[in-house]
Amino acid sequence: xxxxxxxxxxxxxxxxxxxxxxxxxxxxxxxxxxxxxxxxxxxxxxxxxxxxxxxxxxxxxxxxxxxxxxxxxxxxxxxxxxxxxxxxxxxxxxxxxxxxxxxxxxxxxxxxxxxxxxxxxxxxxxxxxxxxxxxxxxxxxxxxxxxxxxxxxxxxxxxxxxxxxxxxxxxxxxxxxxxxxxxxxxxxxxxxxxxxxxxxxxxxxxxxxxxxxxxxxxxxxxxxxxxxxxxxxxxxxxxxxxxxxxxxxxxxxxxxxxxxxxxxxxxxxxxxxxxxxxxxxxxxxxxxxxxxxxxxxxxxxxxxxxxxxxxxxxxxxxxxxxxxxxxxxxxxxxxxxxxxxxxxxxxxxxxxxxxxxxxxxxxxxxxxxxxxxxxxxxxxxxxxxxxxxxxxxxxxxxxxxxxxxxxxxxxxxxxx
Amino acid sequence: xxxxxxxxxxxxxxxxxxxxxxxxxxxxxxxxxxxxxxxxxxxxxxxxxxxxxxxxxxxxxxxxxxxxxxxxxxxxxxxxxxxxxxxxxxxxxxxxxxxxxxxxxxxxxxxxxxxxxxxxxxxxxxxxxxxxxxxxxxxxxxxxxxxxxxxxxxxxxxxxxxxxxxxxxxxxxxxxx
Numbered sequence: 001x002x003x004x005x006x007x008x009x010x011x012x013x014x015x016x017x018x019x020x021x022x023x024x025x026x027x028x029x030x031x032x033x034x035x036x037x038x039x040x041x042x043x044x045x046x047x048x049x050x051x052x053x054x055x056x057x058x059x060x061x062x063x064x065x066x067x068x069x070x071x072x073x074x075x076x077x078x079x080x081x082x083x084x085x086x087x088x089x090x091x092x093x094x095x096x097x098x099x100x101x102x103x104x105x106x107x108x109x110x111x112x113x114x115x116x117x118x119x120x121x122x123x124x125x126x127x128x129x130x131x132x133x134x135x136x137x138x139x140x141x142x143x144x145x146x147x148x149x150x151x152x153x154x155x156x157x158x159x160x161x162x163x164x165x166x167x168x169x170x171x172x173x174x175x176x177x178x179x180x181x182x183x184x185x186x187x188x189x190x191x192x193x194x195x196x197x198x199x200x201x202x203x204x205x206x207x208x209x210x211x212x213x214x215x216x217x218x219x220x221x222x223x224x225x226x227x228x229x230x231x232x233x234x235x236x237x238x239x240x241x242x243x244x245x246x247x248x249x250x251x252x253x254x255x256x257x258x259x260x261x262x263x264x265x266x267x268x269x270x271x272x273x274x275x276x277x278x279x280x281x282x283x284x285x286x287x288x289x290x291x292x293x294x295x296x297x298x299x300x301x302x303x304x305x306x307x308x309x310x311x312x313x314x315x316x317x318x319x320x321x322x323x324x325x326x327x328x329x330x331x332x333x334x335x336x337x338x339x340x341x342x343x344x345x346x347x348x349x350x351x352x353x354x355x356x357x358x359x360x361x362x363x364x365x366x367x368x369x370x371x372x373x374x375x376x377x378x379x380x381x382x383x384x385x386x387x388x389x390x391x392x393x394x395x396x397x398x399x400x401x402x403x404x405x406x407x408x409x410x411x412x413x414x415x416x
Numbered sequence: 417x418x419x420x421x422x423x424x425x426x427x428x429x430x431x432x433x434x435x436x437x438x439x440x441x442x443x444x445x446x447x448x449x450x451x452x453x454x455x456x457x458x459x460x461x462x463x464x465x466x467x468x469x470x471x472x473x474x475x476x477x478x479x480x481x482x483x484x485x486x487x488x489x490x491x492x493x494x495x496x497x498x499x500x501x502x503x504x505x506x507x508x509x510x511x512x513x514x515x516x517x518x519x520x521x522x523x524x525x526x527x528x529x530x531x532x533x534x535x536x537x538x539x540x541x542x543x544x545x546x547x548x549x550x551x552x553x554x555x556x557x558x559x560x561x562x563x564x565x566x567x568x569x570x571x572x573x574x575x576x577x578x579x580x581x582x583x584x585x586x587x588x589x590x591x592x593x
Contacts, residue, residue, distance in 0.1 A: 010483040014517045017491050018510055025506035025556055042499035050455050125454040126464065128501045129508070136454070136500075162502055172502060177561065 040165050047136065047168040050125045116229050117268035118152075119143050123260045124168065131198060133176035139265060140165045148227055150266040156233035156254030157181065157221060158263050169265070174202055174234075174253045182224030183234045185213050191222055194234050194251065202235060204249040211247070213240055219251055229266060327352045435479035436591045445586065446472050446493045454500055465571050467542060469493050471579045473512050474541045475586050477519035478528040486523075490516025504557070511548045515541050531580055538579030542572040 119139055127134035139145050141164050151158040151171050159173040160181075172179055177198035184191050190211040192204040204219060217237050223230030235251035242248075325348070329336055334346040449468035457464035473493050477486030494512030498505045519541060526533055550563045 010517070010521075013484050014487050014513070017487055017513050021491065021495075021506040021509045021513065022556075025504050025510070028504040028506075029557065038495070038505060039499045042496055046451065046454060046500060049451060053451075053455055123458065125500075126457045128450065128453045128469070128497045129503065132502055134502045135458075170502060176502075178502075178559070 039163065043136070043165040043168050043170075047124060047138065047165075050136070051138065054124060116266050118264040118266050119145065121145075121151075121169070121263050121265055123263065127170060131177075133173040133179075133196060133198065134159075134162060135171050135173065135260060136168050137171055137263060137265070138168055140167045140169050142166055143265075144267055145169050145265050150228045150232075151263050152228075152232055152266060153255050153258075153260075153263055155258060156235060156256075157228055158255040158260065160227050161265065171263070173256060175200060175256060180225070181228055181234065182222040183219040184222040186218040186220060187214070188212050191224070192219070192249065194219065201238065202251045202253050204237075204251055205246060207247045207249055209242055209244065209247055213237060213247070213249060215240055324352075434481050437476075437480075437589060438591060441589050442476065442489070445476075445589070446489070446496070450493070450496055450500065453497075465574065466578055467545065467575055468578075468582075469497050469508075470512065470515065470542065470545050471538065471575065471582055472586075473516050474519045474537065474579065475583050477516040478523040478537065479587075479590070481520055481523040483517050483520040486516035486520030487513045488516070490514070490519075507549065507552055507557075510552060511545055514548055515545050518544070534580045534583050535576050538576030539572045542575040543568055546572075 121137035121139035121143075123135050124138045125136040126132075127136065137151070145161060145164050147161055147164050149161045151160060157174060159171045159176070159179065161169050162172040163170040174181070174194065174196055175198070176196040179194075179196040179202075181194045182191070183194045183204060188211065190207055190213050192207040194202050194204050196202050204213075207213060215237050219234040219237065221228035221230055221232040221234055233254050235253040235255075237249060238252045239250040240247060325336070328334075328348055328350050329346055331350060331352050332346045339345070446469060449472040452468050453464070453466070473486075473490045476489050480486065490512035491509050494507075494509035495505060497508040497512070501508065519537070522528075522537065526537075528534065528537070546568045547563065550561065553559050553561055
């Protein structure tokens with residue numbers, strides 16, 4: 001007996017090990033229960049290491065960028081180049097700060113203005129396996145994360161929480177082949193199921209051929225899956241092919257297209273309305289710019305203006321400049337375009353007095369300061385809209401940078 | 417360069433001595449391979465296609481030439497990989513157990529110091545690994561996934577090239593007699 005066991009020892013051990021793992025696997029599959037203890041050990045062991053590596057990488061990058069390169073420039077180029085490098089570095093720093101602030105602002109704006117309760121998290125690793133589309137984020141049960149919660153960014157849905165550990169969570173991305181979520185199209189409210197392809201894009205299944213969907217149209221979460229709150233952008237249609245019994249619809253997921261660094265975990269979902277089909281979609285929110293300051297002429301309000309006072313109040317910077325030059329020319333009895341080359345030009349520094357509107361304030365500027373930005377709505381020129389712009393579910397970001405004074409320069413659309 | 421007098425087959429275990437490593441290397445190298453797979457694809461997406469845990473498993477199984485040692489390291493690496501993936505525990509475990517066992521068995525009869533042999537083995541074990549994993553996914557999990565032959569073959573070549581290079585560096589960690 002001993003001889004027999006010795007002779008087949010290797011194969012016996014192999015079969016035993018495989019059998020043990022098969023039992024482990026069968027236990028998980030049949031009972032749909034996970035062996036949490038092993039995973040918890042592994043994730044808890046790996047997450048701090050991943051965080052440490054990320055910390056070191058960040059530090060090395062900062063050190064290299066902020067010190068070594070600057071030091072080389074200082075030694076090579078002297079004081080002037082040092083000054084130039086300092087300014088360049090400062091500029092880069094401010095750009096980075098701006099980009100970071102914008103990203104954080106977008107996240108905090110979404111967090112603050114969406115009715116859902118969310119927790120910010122950072123991606124610290126990917127799940128093993130070449131075909132798997134799953135990442136680890138640095139928030140777990142300690143932060144109130146639970147299995148099945150939705151994970152989003154301001155651009156759209158990212159995935160859902162597949163497993164939770166004390167300090168980390170495993171998030172299944174929308175692009176994974178086993179991911180599924182209920183979605184509804186923007187225009188005709190066609191319902192379907194968003195599924196990952198296992199690569200970079202997704203598809204929407206179960207849309208009958210008679211339903212009309214178009215390339216470029218957006219899909220939003222429908223809330224049917226009870227995971228994602230209704231009204232979150234899911235992705236834009238890139239291709240629609242007829243099929244039987246269902247159409248083949250390919251979708252470019254919007255939440256993952258810019259890469260994943262910071263995400264929001266939806267702790268408590270609240271449904272929102274699907275944006276109007278006429279809007280341009282989540283990729284191009286349009287803000288209603290406040291009207292530029294008006295420069296009315298007391299004697300002839302419509303003088304120099306092709307369309308009268310309304311156009312004066314809503315003209316561009318070029319329109320206002322043109323009107324100012326015309327006033328200067330009129331004051332000096334100069335007619336533009338008639339003098340020969342070399343003749344005396346008018347004094348453009350001449351101050352032409354303008355009457356102050358009653359009350360001492362600029363009504364257009366007041367309107368400019370009070371006009372709310374509108375996201376997701378149709379492009380509307382300020383001042384020409386007969387009715388106030390409709391409010392949508394996306395409110396102006398909290399803590400957004402204040403708009404420049406309307407009396408000094410035309411307000412620009414806020415950064416996205 | 418002389419690789420066992422250019423012989424690919426060895427007659428007995430004496431002709432190719434068993435390589436030995438320090439214990440911490442057997443722990444640290446697979447751990448580093450798993451961490452690499454967890455962390456690096458965050459910055460370089462294409463690195464997700466490198467199966468470093470598999471390459472490390474194959475290496476230790478080949479050079480140690482012990483089937484029980486090979487299947488043990490395969491099972492441990494596989495289970496560790498499972499615990500950091502979305503799969504049920506055991507998928508990578510069973511796959512790498514088989515790979516470790518077969519690699520060690522092959523290591524007893526082939527000159528695994530030869531680069532060509534290493535290249536072929538790296539390719540063979542990658543394809544075997546993917547095929548067994550696919551079989552388990554379909555058979556045990558009931559997922560209707562297709563086996564992408566062309567993609568697997570291309571990635572097999574890529575992993576084999578990386579394996580040969582990595583094996584060269586891992587050789588330097590051997591304990592010299």
